Amino acid sequence: MSTSSPATPSASPRTLASWYASVSPVLENVIDRPRKHRSSERVIPILGVPYDAVLAFVRFLYSSSCTEENMEKYGIHLLALSHVYLVPQLKHRCTKELGQRLTIENVVDVLQLAKMCDAADLYLKCLKLVANHFKVVETTEGWKFLQDHDPWLELDILQFIDEIESRKKRARKHREEQRLYLQLSEAMECLEHICKEGCTSVGPYDMEPGHKRRPCSKFSTCQGLQMLFQHFATCKRRVNGGCLRCKRMWQLLKLHSSMCDEPDSCRVPLCRQFKLKMQQEKKRDEARWKLLVKKVVSAKTISSLSLPKRKREEELGEARSTTPPPNGIRSFRL
The missing domain is CATH 1.20.1020.10 (TAZ domain)
Structure with a gap:
C-alpha cells in the first residue's frame, strides 16, 4: 500500500498519510518510522491477502464504508486486516457480517480466524453452530484439516460440546426434581x-x-x-x-x-x-x-x-x- 494509493480519491500523500495514521495506530507507527531516503515514496507492504481485498481495506480506511459485495468476497481477509492493523470499526463490521453468513462448510474456518483475531462474539457463535450440528460439521474438510493441524482447538470444541450436554442434563434433572x-x-x-x-x-x-x-x-x-x-x-x-x-x-x-x-x-x-x-x-x-x-x-x-x-x-x-x-x-x- 502506498500513501498515494489508487484506491483512494486524489489527495496529497501527506494528507493521506495523516488520515491513515488517524484511523490505524499500527499504520501511524509505520508512517512515522524514519526513511532511508527523504525523497523515496513511502510504501507499506500488505501481504497474505488478495489484491482486491487490500483495495477494499484501503477504501474503508479512507471512507469508513465497504460494499456488500466486497464483504461477501473478502470478509475473512478484511477481518484479518482489521485485527492486524487495529481498525475496530472494520473489525466490528466484519464480525457481524461473517456471523450472518456462517454455514456448515465455512464455520470451522471462521472459527479458527475468530480465535486468532480475538473476535469473542464470532468465536462463540461459531462454537454454538458447531455444537448444534456437530455430526454434519465433522464430515467437512474444514474439520478434517482442524484435526490434523490444530488439536488444541479441537479439544476446546469438544469440551464446549461436553459442557453444553452436561448443562442440559443438569437442567433436565432440575426440572424433574422441581416437578x-x-x-x-x-x-x-x-x-x-x-x-x-x-x-x-x-x-x-x-x-x-x-x-x-x-x-x-x-x-x-x-x-x-x-x-x-x-x-x-x-x-x-x-x-x-x-x-x-x-x-x-x-x-x-x-x-x-x-x-x-x-x-x-x-x-x-x-x-x-x-x-x-x-x-x-x-x-x-x-x-x-x-x-x-x-x-x-x-x-x-x-x-x-x-x-x-x-x-x-x-x-x-x-x-x-x-x-x-x-x-x-x-x-x-x-
Missing part, C-alpha cells in the same frame, strides 16, 4: 383438604358419610390419596414396612408433620405423634428431611406465585371463610 417437589406440595395440600374438609369418598370422622361432595380442583391427585387412605386403613401389613403402599403413606404423613406449624390442632392423622417422635429421636436422616421440606415449600411458593392474582385472592377468601372443625381424635371416614 417431583411440586407433586409432593400438591399432595400435602390434598392431604390437609381430605382430613379437614373431606373429598368425594374420604373425609374426617365428624362428617356425614352420605354427604355428597363434588371433585375438588386437584382431583387427580386427591383421588390417588383417597385410595391410599382406604388401603392404609384396612391393610394388615402396614407396620414394619411390610407394604410398599403403606410405606408411601407413612412417608407422606411424616412429611406433612415436618411441614406442619400447628400439630396440636392439626386434623391430619398422627401429625402430633410424628412431630414428637422426631423431636425425641433426632434421627440421622433429620437433615435430609429438613432439606426435603425446604424444597417442597419452595416449590409450593413458586407454584403459588405463578397463579393469576384473582385466583389466589379467591383461594385466600375461601380459606378465611372456612371454619375449622372441632378438635378431637384425628380420624377419617372410609
Whole structure:
C-alpha cells in the first residue's frame, strides 16, 4: 500500500498519510518510522491477502464504508486486516457480517480466524453452530484439516460440546426434581383438604358419610390419596414396612408433620405423634428431611406465585371463610 494509493480519491500523500495514521495506530507507527531516503515514496507492504481485498481495506480506511459485495468476497481477509492493523470499526463490521453468513462448510474456518483475531462474539457463535450440528460439521474438510493441524482447538470444541450436554442434563434433572417437589406440595395440600374438609369418598370422622361432595380442583391427585387412605386403613401389613403402599403413606404423613406449624390442632392423622417422635429421636436422616421440606415449600411458593392474582385472592377468601372443625381424635371416614 502506498500513501498515494489508487484506491483512494486524489489527495496529497501527506494528507493521506495523516488520515491513515488517524484511523490505524499500527499504520501511524509505520508512517512515522524514519526513511532511508527523504525523497523515496513511502510504501507499506500488505501481504497474505488478495489484491482486491487490500483495495477494499484501503477504501474503508479512507471512507469508513465497504460494499456488500466486497464483504461477501473478502470478509475473512478484511477481518484479518482489521485485527492486524487495529481498525475496530472494520473489525466490528466484519464480525457481524461473517456471523450472518456462517454455514456448515465455512464455520470451522471462521472459527479458527475468530480465535486468532480475538473476535469473542464470532468465536462463540461459531462454537454454538458447531455444537448444534456437530455430526454434519465433522464430515467437512474444514474439520478434517482442524484435526490434523490444530488439536488444541479441537479439544476446546469438544469440551464446549461436553459442557453444553452436561448443562442440559443438569437442567433436565432440575426440572424433574422441581416437578417431583411440586407433586409432593400438591399432595400435602390434598392431604390437609381430605382430613379437614373431606373429598368425594374420604373425609374426617365428624362428617356425614352420605354427604355428597363434588371433585375438588386437584382431583387427580386427591383421588390417588383417597385410595391410599382406604388401603392404609384396612391393610394388615402396614407396620414394619411390610407394604410398599403403606410405606408411601407413612412417608407422606411424616412429611406433612415436618411441614406442619400447628400439630396440636392439626386434623391430619398422627401429625402430633410424628412431630414428637422426631423431636425425641433426632434421627440421622433429620437433615435430609429438613432439606426435603425446604424444597417442597419452595416449590409450593413458586407454584403459588405463578397463579393469576384473582385466583389466589379467591383461594385466600375461601380459606378465611372456612371454619375449622372441632378438635378431637384425628380420624377419617372410609
